[in-house]
Amino acid sequence: MIYIGVDLGGTNIAVGLVDEEGKILLKGSTPTLLERGPEPIIQDMGKLALELLEKGGYTIDDVASIGVGVPGVTNPETGVISFCTNLRWHNVPLTEILSKIIDKPIYIENDATVAALAESVAGVSKGLKNSIFLTLGTGVGGGIIIDGKIYAGTHHVGSELGHMTINVEGIRCTCGNVGCWEQYSSATALIRMGREAAEANPDCLIAKLVGGDLSKIEAKTVIDAAREKDPVAEKVYAKYIYYLAMGIVALINAFDPELFALGGGVSKAGDFLLEPLREEVKKYIFYKDLPYARIELAALGNDAGIIGAAMLGK
Numbered sequence: 001m002i003y004i005g006v007d008l009g010g011t012n013i014a015v016g017l018v019d020e021e022g023k024i025l026l027k028g029s030t031p032t033l034l035e036r037g038p039e040p041i042i043q044d045m046g047k048l049a050l051e052l053l054e055k056g057g058y059t060i061d062d063v064a065s066i067g068v069g070v071p072g073v074t075n076p077e078t079g080v081i082s083f084c085t086n087l088r089w090h091n092v093p094l095t096e097i098l099s100k101i102i103d104k105p106i107y108i109e110n111d112a113t114v115a116a117l118a119e120s121v122a123g124v125s126k127g128l129k130n131s132i133f134l135t136l137g138t139g140v141g142g143g144i145i146i147d148g149k150i151y152a153g154t155h156h157v158g159s160e161l162g163h164m165t166i167n168v169e170g171i172r173c174t175c176g177n178v179g180c181w182e183q184y185s186s187a188t189a190l191i192r193m194g195r196e197a198a199e200a201n202p203d204c205l206i207a208k209l210v211g212g213d214l215s216k217i218e219a220k221t222v223i224d225a226a227r228e229k230d231p232v233a234e235k236v237y238a239k240y241i242y243y244l245a246m247g248i249v250a251l252i253n254a255f256d257p258e259l260f261a262l263g264g265g266v267s268k269a270g271d272f273l274l275e276p277l278r279e280e281v282k283k284y285i286f287y288k289d290l291p292y293a294r295i296e297l298a299a300l301g302n303d304a305g306i307i308g309a310a311m312l313g314k
């Protein structure tokens with residue numbers, strides 16, 4: 001059987017046909033064009049899926065189910081997207097709209113949770129019972145797998161890991177609380193910290209790499225400057241690693257997973273992220289004599305959204 005996976009993003013809708021093992025057989029994408037509102041966007045998901053089936057020589061009878069990963073809070077029982085802040089969607093009956101185009105079982109889930117599932121089916125945490133996926137991008141997204149299954153909590157908002165408070169006197173988060181983890185450990189946070197440091201130290205390499213235009217600082221700018229051993233950038237990056245480690249240690253204390261899979265823009269730093277992060281986490285581990293979670297890079301990249309969504313039905 002074939003599983004259809006849909007990755008709904010603010011810019012593109014990506015759809016893929018996925019086999020039983022989580023391998024993508026065929027994929028395609030179309031612009032989201034957000035201003036159209038939910039209904040035509042959801043119809044496009046179905047149309048693109050049907051096009052792919054035809055292109056691949058499959059029929060609707062080959063399809064077991066269709067899964068959709070969305071950047072927000074979902075209610076998998078009712079098939080309603082409760083809200084997507086970035087898309088500005090509230091209470092969108094996704095299953096109802098999509099089932100008019102494809103009459104198959106439809107599953108919806110948060111996109112970070114979907115990526116966690118993908119990694120546990122076909123990626124770095126394949127075969128492990130308990131793992132946590134973290135995406136270090138605009139915010140910090142989290143997905144929790146327990147006993148090989150998605151854990152999303154009683155009310156389906158249980159993996160908002162980026163909004164764990166790690167600094168009770170910290171800075172204000174977009175969610176309204178203060179000191180949320182993503183204000184310290186997202187790519188956005190690294191950019192902010194890099195910019196603040198460059199404002200205070202105009203001669204540092206971070207400022208030089210952007211020709212003095214601090215609005216051009218990206219996470220990569222800070223990381224590149226730290227790689228070059230610029231003292232200001234090294235200090236910022238060490239602080240970033242420290243905050244990231246503190247959140248991971250909190251999650252180890254709560255869940256004791258076998259592995260953390262890191263994705264998102266900052267994870268592109270590779271070993272330059274993993275090595276100091278593992279060292280930092282080690283310092284704060286509670287049970288020092290026992291083994292604890294490995295920290296690795298996620299393996300599936302952008303395909304995780306399609307694969308995980310498809311695997312929701314398996």
Ligand SMILES: [Zn+2]
Nearest residue numbers: 163173175180
């Ligand atoms: Zn928050």
